[in-house]
Amino acid sequence: MKPYDYTQVRSVRQAIRHAGEGTAYLAGGTTLVDLMKLDVMTPARVVDINRLPLRGITFDRDGLHVGALERMSDVAADRTVRRHYPMIAEALELSASAQLRNMASIGGNLLQRTRCGYFRDVATACNKREPGSGCSALTGVNRIHAILGTSDACVATHASDLAVALVALGTDVHVASARGTRTVPLDTFYTLPGTTPHVENVLRPGELITGISVPSSKWAAHSTYLKIRDRQSYEFALASAAVALELHRGTIKQARVAVGGVGTKPWRLTTVERALAGRPATAETFESAVGNAADGARPLAHNAFKPALLRRTLIRALTVLQERR
């Protein structure tokens, strides 16, 4: 691990003052410490934010508010979350392991880095890690890689399960910096790789995530998260689906759909949402609505199975949800 200065801060003001280019905030450390050991992340300064008061899980008329330092396990166990936003609890409980969920924060989860093996291996070329060096995955082993939102510079997936559920639900991210505070919709918070895959989101150097807000809605309480992977637990998604339905007498009034494991960012599917709205909640509707889900996909040598897997994952998630009623 490269040397760094370690500072523990006690207030948001102090955190922001210490941060900037070359700084990394330390929350649970499950991404940062891992990648610092691999020399993939090499901050000159680590600012430990764990004692900041960015805590709390509250629910009001506007929706759910979660502090950036709340741990994945605590959010998953929260009764309000389980009752009003089941897909959030499910996405969290299907993530990582119990130990990691006890450590990892909500803010850190949204900023976790890709699991592309070349990104994690400094001996190989990777545009995300080292801009301009090339993409080893394009012609290498790319079974776990993305089919949507890819570019010739990078085909890595965004690995967070939580982010997929949050994008489906229209979540806002609150951030703070020396310039003040601002709120960004999570969907536009993430950027596509394009020619600059090392840029993954709109955060500016030193900007701190303080929390998230998930709007209240008629569909969030009737939602689920389905994750398909190579082993049953403790594994990242090959494909996943976050779906929420507002049903009225067997008819879908509104739907929210996002998918993971297939996109370079959490992938909202508004075309599928529109195709579901106003239709009866039946197997035929699900089948036809997901027909265009993988439109624009660019499969690679080892992941040509993903468009079909994506459609079937969506159908199963919708069916699970329909049967839960």
Place this chain on the structure above:
Amino acid sequence: MNPDDDEGHGRSGVSRRGFLGGSVAAAAAPLLVTAVDATPAEAAEGDGLVAVRARINGRTVTTRVDPRATLLDTLRERLELCGTKKGCDRGQCGACTVHVDGRRVLSCLTLAVTANGAEVTTIEGLADGDELHPMQQAFIDHDGLQCGFCTPGQIMSAVAMVHEGHAGSGEEIRERMSGNICRCSAYPFIVDAIRDAQKVMGR
């Protein structure tokens, strides 16, 4: 102490410098036992090391660490607590599981500096004198191990899971224990051991 510190510092009023001498204040149990939430690890001193004080298996321990050191390496290499195992060192196997403030975590991805003020329990701290913890006893009774390398992590994880209230069925145990890999694949007996220990622990 960082001069910029503008909130909530120095609650205990105990000087950190007074405790920088030995690497392990082994016999210091009565000393400052309640002051676990004492001076925070704030920033490195001139030599780049950061002072850390934690309660480890019931004993107050003060040491100075490189800010890059993991809790795992600090336990094993500095504090001679080698019961906690290093499997992958990447968060992928669970062999390094310990309890920090009562929660099961991976010590290989925990920086030692962040354990300042914390209560840490390792496999060495589980037994009550000569009497094994019910989970340890159950692993022996059920042959819940072969080579034993994963076992400290399995046991620490299992104890926490029972306290979390999530050891209801075999299925639930398998899911909630998935963060502990066993290369020898002793899984069926591990599940049996946990089910058994849970009954004793619940009493």
